[in-house]
Amino acid sequence: xxxxxxxxxxxxxxxxxxxxxxxxxxxxxxxxxxxxxxxxxxxxxxxxxxxxxxxxxxxxxxxxxxxxxxxxxxxxxxxxxxxxxxxxxxxxxxxxxxxxxxxxxxxxxxxxxxxxxxxxxxxxxxxxxxxxxxxxxxxxxxxxxxxxxxxxxxxxxxxxxxxxxxxxxxxxxxxxxxxxxxxxxxxxxxxxxxxxxxxxxxxxxxxxxxxxxxxxxxxxxxxxxxxxxxxxxxxxxxxxxxxxxxxxxxxxxxxxxxxxxxxxxxxxxxxxxxxxxxxxxxxxxxxxxxxxxxxxxxxxxxxxxxxxxxxxxxxxxxxxxxxxxxxxxxxxxxxxxxxx
Amino acid sequence: xxxxxxxxxxxxxxxxxxxxxxxxxxxxxxxxxxxxxxxxxxxxxxxxxxxxxxxxxxxxxxxxxxxxxxxxxxxxxxxxxxxxxxxxxxxxxxxxxxxxxxxxxxxxxxxxxxxxxxxxxxxxxxxxxxxxxxxxxxxxxxxxxxxxxxxxxxxxxxxxxxxxxxxxxxxxxxxxxxxxxxxxxxxxxxxxxxxxxxxxxxxxxxxxxxxxxxxxxxxxxxxxxxxxxxxxxxxxxxxxxxxxxxxxxxxxxxxxxxxxxxxxxxxxxxxxxxxxxxxxxxx
Ligand SMILES: Nc1ncnc2c1ncn2[C@@H]1O[C@H](COP(=O)(O)OP(=O)(O)O)[C@@H](O)[C@H]1O
Ligand SMILES: [Mg+2]
Numbered sequence: 001x002x003x004x005x006x007x008x009x010x011x012x013x014x015x016x017x018x019x020x021x022x023x024x025x026x027x028x029x030x031x032x033x034x035x036x037x038x039x040x041x042x043x044x045x046x047x048x049x050x051x052x053x054x055x056x057x058x059x060x061x062x063x064x065x066x067x068x069x070x071x072x073x074x075x076x077x078x079x080x081x082x083x084x085x086x087x088x089x090x091x092x093x094x095x096x097x098x099x100x101x102x103x104x105x106x107x108x109x110x111x112x113x114x115x116x117x118x119x120x121x122x123x124x125x126x127x128x129x130x131x132x133x134x135x136x137x138x139x140x141x142x143x144x145x146x147x148x149x150x151x152x153x154x155x156x157x158x159x160x161x162x163x164x165x166x167x168x169x170x171x172x173x174x175x176x177x178x179x180x181x182x183x184x185x186x187x188x189x190x191x192x193x194x195x196x197x198x199x200x201x202x203x204x205x206x207x208x209x210x211x212x213x214x215x216x217x218x219x220x221x222x223x224x225x226x227x228x229x230x231x232x233x234x235x236x237x238x239x240x241x242x243x244x245x246x247x248x249x250x251x252x253x254x255x256x257x258x259x260x261x262x263x264x265x266x267x268x269x270x271x272x273x274x275x276x277x278x279x280x281x282x283x284x285x286x287x288x289x290x291x292x293x294x295x296x297x298x299x300x301x302x303x304x305x306x307x308x309x310x311x312x313x314x315x316x317x318x319x320x321x322x323x324x325x326x327x328x329x330x331x332x333x334x335x336x337x338x339x340x
Numbered sequence: 341x342x343x344x345x346x347x348x349x350x351x352x353x354x355x356x357x358x359x360x361x362x363x364x365x366x367x368x369x370x371x372x373x374x375x376x377x378x379x380x381x382x383x384x385x386x387x388x389x390x391x392x393x394x395x396x397x398x399x400x401x402x403x404x405x406x407x408x409x410x411x412x413x414x415x416x417x418x419x420x421x422x423x424x425x426x427x428x429x430x431x432x433x434x435x436x437x438x439x440x441x442x443x444x445x446x447x448x449x450x451x452x453x454x455x456x457x458x459x460x461x462x463x464x465x466x467x468x469x470x471x472x473x474x475x476x477x478x479x480x481x482x483x484x485x486x487x488x489x490x491x492x493x494x495x496x497x498x499x500x501x502x503x504x505x506x507x508x509x510x511x512x513x514x515x516x517x518x519x520x521x522x523x524x525x526x527x528x529x530x531x532x533x534x535x536x537x538x539x540x541x542x543x544x545x546x547x548x549x550x551x552x553x554x555x556x557x558x559x560x561x562x563x564x565x566x567x568x569x570x571x572x573x574x575x576x577x578x579x580x581x582x583x584x585x586x587x588x589x590x591x592x593x594x595x596x597x598x599x600x601x602x603x604x605x606x607x608x609x610x611x612x613x614x615x616x617x618x619x620x621x622x623x
Contacts, residue, residue: 052516073522085517089535099521146521 002063002076002153002186003028004049009058011044018044020210022058026188026203031180034190035197035233036207042190045207046156049188050079063153078147079156082163084139086131092118092142093127099150117145120179137168148179154186161196173200194234198222206230228336231262237293239264239330240304250277252324255331257339262330265293265307269323270314276321278304282314296320373598380591387587402588406596410589415573416596421484422569423552423600426491430548431541433492434499439529441500442507443515453504459497464557472561482564490558495548502547506540507533542608550601570597 004026011019018041026032034042047053049060051072059068067075087095093114094101100110118124121141131139140160147155157176161169177200180187191197197204198218206213206221206229213233214226225231225239232238244258254261273279280296283303294306294314304322314320331339350358379387381398406412437456441449471490472481480486510533518528534541559572574593 050520052519071524072516072519073524077520079517079520081513081517083511083513085511085513087514087518087532089532098518102522102527146517150521 004060004062004154004186004188006049007059009045009048009060010056011041011048011053012056018210019048019055022212024205024212024215026186028063029184029186031177031187031189031200031202032205033197033201033203034188034205034207035194036192037233038192040207041210042192042207043158046079046158046188046190050077050156051075052079076153077156078150078152078154080143080147080158080160082159084131084143084163086139086142086146088131091128091130092123092134095131095142096127096145096149098146103150113149117149120148120182121145136164137172140164140172144176144179148183152185154188157187157189159190159192162191162193176200195236198234204234206233208233224338224340225262225330226338228260228262228332231330231332231338235264237265237305240268242302242304244331246300246302247329252277252329253326254329255339257333258331259334260332260336262332263304263324263328265305267325267328268304268306269325270294270296270306270308271321271323273319273321276323278322278324280304280320280322282316282318282320285314285316287313294320296322298322376591376594379587380595382588384588402586402592406589406592412570412573412593412596415568415570418484418563418567419553419569419571419597420600422487422491423549425484425488426495426552427545427548429488429492430495430499431545434496434544435503435534435541437496437500438503438507439526439533442504443512443529453501456497457501460494464494468557468561471558475562481562482566482568484567486562487555487559487567487569490562491548491552491555494555495551499544499548502544503537503541506537510536539608546601546604546608549604553597553601 004024006022006024009019009022010017022045034045036042044053048055049062051067051070051074055068059066061067062075062077087098090098096114096117097110100113105113114127115124118127121144123138123141123145126134126138126142131142134142140163143160160176161172164172173196176187176189189196189200198221201218203215204218204221205215208229214221214230216224218234221230221234225234228241232241239262241260241262244254244261247254247258247261252261269276278296278298280298282294283297284295286293290309292308292313294308296304296306298304306322308314333339378394380402381400382393382396383399383401386393386396441453475481475486514532515525515528518532519525523531553569554571555569556571559569563569563572570593574590574597
């Protein structure tokens with residue numbers, strides 16, 4: 001059992017509070033992604049769970065046992081660092097076997113487990129090289145291998161793919177997800193990339209300025225963002241936000257308490273001028289092949305991004321009418337909270 | 341991370357020029373050593389000849405005198421004990437202090453570092469008298485421990501400063517990885533960072549060794565006949581009395597004094613393989 005639970009965790013550096021009361025439960029075997037902008041405290045939270053940072057207040061337990069005061073080595077978790085942090089003076093073989101050696105495992109058993117991990121990650125040919133002789137992707141594999149060789153209760157990943165090329169990133173993403181299935185271990189994965197979060201997570205934790213904004217499945221975050229921050233952070237391209245007044249004026253059904261209205265680009269139909277609730281002029285366009293995104297300048301001066309997935313091309317300066325799908329309107333109060 | 345040195349092949353002309361310069365530099369550095377070695381083997385009349393003599397009947401009389409009839413070996417042993425103890429203590433203390441300063445930054449880190457290095461700004465001669473008086477009062481004159489303590493005190497600041505630089509050049513995250521792998525913090529430093537800065541540690545140790553072996557001021561003032569190291573004792577071989585200066589014996593002493601340092605440096609050369617830490621972090 002390796003469920004992780006965090007209760008009112010605070011972390012301050014000097015007089016700067018970096019984590020402002022985190023409460024979180026991660027179920028056994030779950031793949032949880034921490035996502036948020038750079039500097040929001042993702043790495044700090046991960047390092048607190050790992051035990052690399054002492055926490056200022058609160059508690060952490062792993063597998064039902066409180067570990068708040070335990071050193072990292074006693075927590076039974078492995079971590080993969082963004083920089084890989086391989087041991088430069090050791091071969092890949094010794095990098096992989098390092099933790100087992102510390103645990104005084106017998107040599108034949110170390111060799112056997114290292115060989116198995118090397119096979120899983122397809123790095124058998126690299127065992128006698130040193131980190132300096134490896135490519136970025138190979139180093140990444142070794143770093144992951146070093147984590148799984150110990151068969152830990154839980155894995156922590158801090159932006160493990162951010163130093164890789166786009167191609168390799170997608171490939172490694174799939175391999176990590178497959179690894180998660182095979183090991184059925186608890187994994188916490190940090191990224192600033194919401195696409196990575198959406199595609200990999202069982203559960204996403206959205207962090208902002210040291211607080212959790214929302215916890216949920218990718219679909220929950222997409223369809224029911226709890227506030228304006230999550231609404232605009234999750235989804236690519238980002239959700240359009242307009243004032244509730246403008247929406248009411250256009251005849252949309254909007255509650256009295258609503259201050260802001262959100263609508264995703266994929267939930268707006270685009271047609272002839274005068275055919276919808278908003279009229280505007282096509283401005284910037286992005287053609288991605290399957291989809292096209294049109295930034296439509298509305299007559300009141302605001303702008304809506306609209307997705308169109310058919311083959312009809314609109315040209316810049318064309319007059320169009322827009323019809324938001326009423327079932328997908330997100331309404332937010334003045335302080336940004338979701339209204340339902 | 342610095343780029344690897346260029347490996348572009350040289351023009352033949354450049355090769356000759358570079359080779360010539362290297363040969364000149366080697367001769368320049370090596371000739372005095374050769375001359376000392378020859379002198380140690382020359383009979384006295386050849387040493388005192390006005391013309392440089394390269395061909396002579398070699399003799400071991402100077403070696404014999406130094407090794408068997410003088411007190412040289414006693415002084416030599418003193419020097420080796422003082423140097424070995426100083427190097428050991430300095431390296432252990434300075435490495436741990438440097439680790440703390442490099443890895444546990446606190447508000448006072450800068451001040452502590454400056455205080456440490458400022459100890460080096462004071463000329464030793466300024467404290468000779470007080471130290472002599474203290475040592476005399478507590479009955480510590482002419483003892484190896486006193487000279488070891490003095491040398492440790494004078495070498496620790498610069499050593500901390502140097503080693504801190506080496507440690508800061510390594511990645512803290514690699515130590516953290518070792519901690520996640522089950523090591524203690526100090527264990528991670530020892531197993532992961534020390535191997536990376538090994539060349540730096542060895543060169544620091546060599547500095548300390550050379551300083552200690554050459555230290556003359558305190559050696560001559562704080563030691564008498566018992567704890568006297570070679571640096572202060574070598575003057576014994578250069579009396580300008582009726583027998584004249586004993587250049588042959590001085591040459592033998594010089595060779596023996598140089599020997600451990602040269603052996604140490606030769607062993608160390610193997611470890612000065614640059615770039616062991618390249619590629620450990622980042623892509
Ligand atoms: N050792 C530290 N000392 C002081 N401030 C820190 C330290 N580590 C991180 N911070 C601050 O904490 C905040 C969160 O950092 P971090 O957790 O690394 O963010 P993220 O991983 O989400 O980009 C940042 O504002 C950062 O400047
Ligand atoms: Mg980070």
